[in-house]
Each structure stands twice: as structure tokens, then as C-alpha cells.
Amino acid sequence: MKKLFIVVNHDWFFLSHRQEVAVAVKNAGWDVTIVCCNTGRFNDIHALGLKTIDLPINATGMNPREERKTFSFLRKIYKKEKPDIVHHVGLKTILWGGLAAKLTKVNGVVNAVSGLGVMFSEGKLSLTARGILSVLRFSHNRKKIRVIFQNHDDEALFLNNRVTKPENVVFIKGSGVDLNKFAYVPVPDTSPIKVMFTGRMVKEKGVIDLIEAAEKLRKEYEGKVEFLLCGKLSDNPKAMKREELELLCDGKYIQWLGHRDDIKDLLGQ
Numbered sequence: 556m557k558k559l560f561i562v563v564n565h566d567w568f569f570l571s572h573r574q575e576v577a578v579a580v581k582n583a584g585w586d587v588t589i590v591c592c593n594t595g596r597f598n599d600i601h602a603l604g605l606k607t608i609d610l611p612i613n614a615t616g617m618n619p620r621e622e623r624k625t626f627s628f629l630r631k632i633y634k635k636e637k638p639d640i641v642h643h644v645g646l647k648t649i650l651w652g653g654l655a656a657k658l659t660k661v662n663g664v665v666n667a668v669s670g671l672g673v674m675f676s677e678g679k680l681s682l683t684a685r686g687i688l689s690v691l692r693f694s695h696n697r698k699k700i701r702v703i704f705q706n707h708d709d710e711a712l713f714l715n716n717r718v719t720k721p722e723n724v725v726f727i728k729g730s731g732v733d734l735n736k737f738a739y740v741p742v743p744d745t746s747p748i749k750v751m752f753t754g755r756m757v758k759e760k761g762v763i764d765l766i767e768a769a770e771k772l773r774k775e776y777e778g779k780v781e782f783l784l785c786g787k788l789s790d791n792p793k794a795m796k797r798e799e800l801e802l803l804c805d806g807k808y809i810q811w812l813g814h815r816d817d818i819k820d821l822l823g824q
Contacts, residue, residue, distance in 0.1 A: 556586045558638040562629070562648045563589070564614040566596035566607075572669070572730045573644060578603055590632070608632060614647055615791045617683070622651070630655035637661075645669050650687060653694035666695075667703040669730075671712065691718045701725050740823050748780045749824055755789040756800060756811075763795075766803050777808045785821060787814035 559580055563569045569577070569589055581587045581604055588606040592614075597607050612625045629652050633641065640663040643652040649666045656664050680688070695702070695718050702719045704710040704726050713719045750769075754760045762784060769782045784804065788797060804811040815821065 556584065557640075558586045558588070558636065560588050560590050560633075560636070560638040560641045561644070562610070562641060562652045563591045563644040564610075564612055564647060565592050566594055566600060568644075570596060570599055574600075574603060575731070575733065576642075577605055581605060588636075588638070590629075612647060614645075626651040626655060630659055633659040633661055639663060640665060643667065646671055646687075650690060650694075654690060657694045657697055663699040664697070665701050665703065668709045668713070669705060671709050688716045688718060692716070695719045695723075703727060705729055737819060737822070743824060746779065749783055750780060751783040751785055751821060753785045753818060755786050755791075756784070756795045757789050757791060758793070758795060766809060769809050773808060781807070782809045783821070784809070784811045785813075785815050785818065 559577075561569065561573055561577055563573060566589070569591055577587050577589060586606075588608060589600050590608045590610050592612050593607070593609045597609075600607050610625070611621075611628055613621045616622075625647070633655050638661060641652060641656050641661050642665040643649045644667045646668070649668065653664060653666060655661075691713075700719070700723055702713065702723055702725070704713070704724065705728070707726075710724060710726060714721065714724070750765075752762065752765050754762075756762055765782065765784070769780075772780070784800070788794060788800075800811045803809065812821075
């Protein structure tokens, strides 16, 4: 039986973005293992009939000792388990998993770039960013590799810095939505109108832009419209803080709902 390893930062991210892919591959007869940090959701992954390996990783950290530990761990399990394909999701797992896969001669690699973050969006690249690109250039110089992008800025960065070749690029318009679950429902004819943002509370995702837009409209639309910010805090050092959000949101016209498991019901409103 062929082996697939799907490597992501956290168990909750796998469940929200990749579980359908993993289950489809398992149903096609593959042995599928999810390699990620266990934040308490491993039982949910096991319930899907998938195996797990707890990955030591600090998704936003830059401590050399922690980074070396992540790389060494991946190199060790790739060498021991010999997966046929490894599917890395996110920059950190692509960086260390890609390097480990090359050094252990993993047969096939699929890297999904799900947003490179602020380090690569602030104009001139820092020394750290250039170093990361150098490692990626080395690890991507191999046969049987595909790199999936969801925006053309990330795609251009990889191509312009010779990290990957055009023939190895696959472009998709997002991770996808199950239309059987998130089916169309008529727009409610109720007041107030609800505008909802879903995502982690990170400035680069547009949280501040939405709040500023709402404030410009407050005088005309308060009482007629509610702006709902739906998502949890992030451990990214540049992410918004709880105190900042509570200061910007009045709890009525602009509401921060935090993490929610009832997104489908909220969207129906």
C-alpha cells in the first residue's frame, strides 16, 4: 500500500483545510498519515480513519534550536517510514519538510503555498527571507515535485527567485468548499443586514480595513447594519491583541465573535 504524509502546522488547520483531500486519498486505497502539532484534535483526525504523528513545531517562531528540532524530526520520520509522497502545507513545513524530503530521497513532493506572510510582503526582502529562498531553491531542485499556489504574488516570488519552474506550478483559486454542506440559501429579508468577516484576527487579512470602513459608514448605517468579525486570535507576533480588538469593537455595530464552530449557521443569517 502506498503511503502519503500530509504535513501541516496544526491539527485544527488540517481539519479546516485538508481533511477532504486526505479522506479521498484514503478511500482510493492509500495509507494516509497526518503529521502536525497536536493541539487536542487528534481524536477528530483518528475518527476519519487517518493516522497521526505529533510534530514538534513553532509555527511562527524563529528560534534556531526549535527550527533544527523540526527539521531533524521530519528527516528522521521520512527516513524511517519512507512515504511515497509527502504533501507539505504552509511555508514552515515546506521549508523543513522539503529539505528533509530531498535529503532522504522521498519519491514525490507536493508543496501547497497557502500564503507567505508579512516577511515576503514588505518590499525589500530581509536577510532571513533571502536565506529561506536559498533553502527552498535547493530543496525544490529535484524531480517529481509540484508546487500549488493560491495567489499570483506568491507564484511570482517563487518563479522570479528561481525556487521552482513554471512546469512544476499548479494554480488553484482556494482550498475549496463542500457545496453539499455550504449550500445556497435565500438571503434573509431581515434587519439589520449582517456583514461577516471570517479568518484569524491578523491585520494583513484585512481586519483593520473592514473596521475602518465600518466606522466611515457608522453615521449612516448604525442600527441598519452589523459587522461581525468571526475568528480567533493568532500566535503570530504581528497579530492583533485581544485588548486592541475589544477597544475597536463596540459589541453591537462592530462585533468580534471569536472562534466559532457554527459558521454555516452564521452565514445563513
